[in-house]
Amino acid sequence: MNIVTANALKKYYGSGTNIVKALDHTTLQIEHGEFVTIIGTSGSGKSTLLHMLGGLDYPDSGEVIIDGQSLFTLSADELTIFRRRKIGFIFQQFNLIPVLNVYENIVLPIELDGNQVDEEYVKEIITLLGLKEKVYNLPHQLSGGQQQRVAIARALATKPSIILADEPTGNLDSKTSLDVIGLLKVTSDRFKQTVIMITHNEEIAQMADRTIRIEDGQIVGGNGYAEGQ
Amino acid sequence: MEKIAILLVVIVAIISTWLIGKWYYERKISRILNRLSEMIESAKNGQFRESTYDESKLSAVESKMRQYLLESGTSKEQLSKERDEIKTLISDIAHQTKTPIANIMLYGQLLDEEGLSMNGKTYINQLNHQTTKLSFLVQALVNSSRLETGIIHVTPKQQLLKPLLQDIIQDLRPIFNEKQQRIDLQCGIEQASFDYKWTKEALLNIVDNANKYTKEAGKITIKVLEYDSFCRIDIQDSGIGIKESEINKIFIRFFRSKEVYHMEGVGIGLFLTREIIMRQGGYIKVASKPNQGSLFSVFLPK
Numbered sequence: 001m002n003i004v005t006a007n008a009l010k011k012y013y014g015s016g017t018n019i020v021k022a023l024d025h026t027t028l029q030i031e032h033g034e035f036v037t038i039i040g041t042s043g044s045g046k047s048t049l050l051h052m053l054g055g056l057d058y059p060d061s062g063e064v065i066i067d068g069q070s071l072f073t074l075s076a077d078e079l080t081i082f083r084r085r086k087i088g089f090i091f092q093q094f095n096l097i098p099v100l101n102v103y104e105n106i107v108l109p110i111e112l113d114g115n116q117v118d119e120e121y122v123k124e125i126i127t128l129l130g131l132k133e134k135v136y137n138l139p140h141q142l143s144g145g146q147q148q149r150v151a152i153a154r155a156l157a158t159k160p161s162i163i164l165a166d167e168p169t170g171n172l173d174s175k176t177s178l179d180v181i182g183l184l185k186v187t188s189d190r191f192k193q194t195v196i197m198i199t200h201n202e203e204i205a206q207m208a209d210r211t212i213r214i215e216d217g218q219i220v221g222g223n224g225y226a227e228g229q
Numbered sequence: 230m231e232k233i234a235i236l237l238v239v240i241v242a243i244i245s246t247w248l249i250g251k252w253y254y255e256r257k258i259s260r261i262l263n264r265l266s267e268m269i270e271s272a273k274n275g276q277f278r279e280s281t282y283d284e285s286k287l288s289a290v291e292s293k294m295r296q297y298l299l300e301s302g303t304s305k306e307q308l309s310k311e312r313d314e315i316k317t318l319i320s321d322i323a324h325q326t327k328t329p330i331a332n333i334m335l336y337g338q339l340l341d342e343e344g345l346s347m348n349g350k351t352y353i354n355q356l357n358h359q360t361t362k363l364s365f366l367v368q369a370l371v372n373s374s375r376l377e378t379g380i381i382h383v384t385p386k387q388q389l390l391k392p393l394l395q396d397i398i399q400d401l402r403p404i405f406n407e408k409q410q411r412i413d414l415q416c417g418i419e420q421a422s423f424d425y426k427w428t429k430e431a432l433l434n435i436v437d438n439a440n441k442y443t444k445e446a447g448k449i450t451i452k453v454l455e456y457d458s459f460c461r462i463d464i465q466d467s468g469i470g471i472k473e474s475e476i477n478k479i480f481i482r483f484f485r486s487k488e489v490y491h492m493e494g495v496g497i498g499l500f501l502t503r504e505i506i507m508r509q510g511g512y513i514k515v516a517s518k519p520n521q522g523s524l525f526s527v528f529l530p531k
Contacts, residue, residue, distance in 0.1 A: 130457075130458050175457075176457065178461075179456045179458050179459060182459050182512060183458055190510075202516075206515060206516050208477070210477055221473075221474075
């Protein structure tokens, strides 16, 4: 089952000879439970693509369907709620709230939605991500890798349909990167979670079920079983 | 003057009654919605029970929901029971096929010693060769049905990696010697949390492949590295490598690369390997280029 479908996404910046084709009729399908990495040089359009998939930016034309819902037919308010319920974000900056402890940061998006916290599930995520001893710590008391693990737990907490990660290891050294993304991989396997991640670290890209290469706004290749079938 | 005052009082009374009514109504609706949300949440966890039995509509909804859950639960249970039965059947047949095949092989060999004619010798060779193949396939079927029937029961425990890796090298020593390959182990006192028996099977598959796809006198290196949450075991060969378009397919059940279709195998080994590693909370990644060897990295939780 496809959880994400992008049809002929187009986004041009500038005009005439200065035209920049950030996305040039990009089409892509991602299956439920897949761990996909997107790699490409800077300016290749990979961030634009991820932002479109997350409904953070509008295309000139084309559509994105997540979990059966076409994103750009929603109103701005509907899209905000849709994002909160269906999409988990992980960024290069960890974006943790400094005055809340680890546990409060993790359950914040659940409480924003006015829902009760599934204690059992949150506890399991915290254990899997190795944060059990840190739940009462404040973000500034944690290392970079630990902070990103909290951000991962927060993204997983709402049980979103997809998790979008934009260079999640940009601020971490290579050894910590592999460790943190390894935990994301194991956790997403455990909960059959779909992950789409931008990276330029080849080692991290190798962990994916599928790697998508993007150049000048077009998907130029990569590997993986979803394409062949 | 008095009339206006009375009118005012009446208006205020109407408005306040209306406001109180509205407030009461909204509270009631919100209570019902909360209960419905609770019901769905508990149904998701499989713990739904009716809270009241009265004449209210909500109570009727509860009853209907309970009924629906019971019915859908029953059919789901039935389905999974049937599937389990089929799995067991396949596994049983696969197991029982092993004995007749072993007998065929035995009698074939006995027949071979009987002093047959030239033609007879050719036929019996063919017969033995095909039986060996059949036996291999049945073994693969048994392996895969083991996965299906959930016989893989990993019980990870904290232990040293070195004994495991030495054990694997010991087991495969003959086939390495046969191809005059050098095998190099770099491992200290790293510990990880794993199930010895199953992890051995998982790693054996990778090291066996390294032997199979590396030419004579090649080199295979096994190296252990330590991370914060994981222990990493690198298995580097100097073999034929894997095309980028196929790297992620090698873990799919029954996948066989066209490049190695002539080699023995059914495409179950690496699938099994990944499954075992995943069930222990670890993962695998591969780096490879054609003709430059392959690097399999197994990450086990610490």
